[in-house]
Amino acid sequence: MxxxxxxxxxxxxxxxxxxxxxxxxxxxxxxxxxxxxxxxxxxxxxxxxxxxxxxQTDFDGGSLGGSLDKIWSTDEAVRTVNLAMHMPEALTFDELRIWETIRSSDYFWHTYPDGSFGDDFNRLVLSRIRSNWGTILSHVEKHKSSPTVVPMTANDIIIDDIAF
Structure with a gap:
């Protein structure tokens, strides 16, 4: 392009x-x-x-134009997260794999006192996703043949950051 x-x-x-x-x-x-x-x-x-x-209507019956206003960002990481939050039905397989990796990795979420985390988007740490976007993409690519999503840990981030 x-x-x-x-x-x-x-x-x-x-x-x-x-x-x-x-x-x-x-x-x-x-x-x-x-x-x-x-x-x-x-x-x-x-x-x-x-x-x-x-x-054009989106999956919720609203206008696609209105949804795009919520989703669009010049930052690819933010745009992918916004798409996952506002229109998950439109994710491609690769985008879904990235999102599922983020969802399953506690490093990208504010955890509860018991160490758990969930799908409350208010608990998402977008700054960690943005600053580690390349590492996330590399991790997903590295594990693309895995039949299950392989979560990332803080150690994965630290090791990958040191390698760069």
């Missing part, structure tokens, strides 16, 4: 380039829409997708 960064000083805006194949009739229709709306082809496509997102 190619990204294009604005050339103006101080700006951090980026766009993602996406190659698509569409029917010539649809392309013609988009060109006509662009003329009528005085928009570029890219702007018409973005507008059309935004309209589709607003009308």
């Amino acid at each position: 190619a990204t294009k960064t604005s050339k103006r000083a101080g700006e951090t805006s980026t766009t993602v380039s996406v190659g698509i194949r569409i029917d010539p009739k649809i392309k013609f229709a988009l060109d006509i829409m662009g003329r009528l709306q005085k928009r570029s082809l890219t702007a018409v496509i973005e507008w059309s997708i935004s309209q589709a997102l607003a009308s």
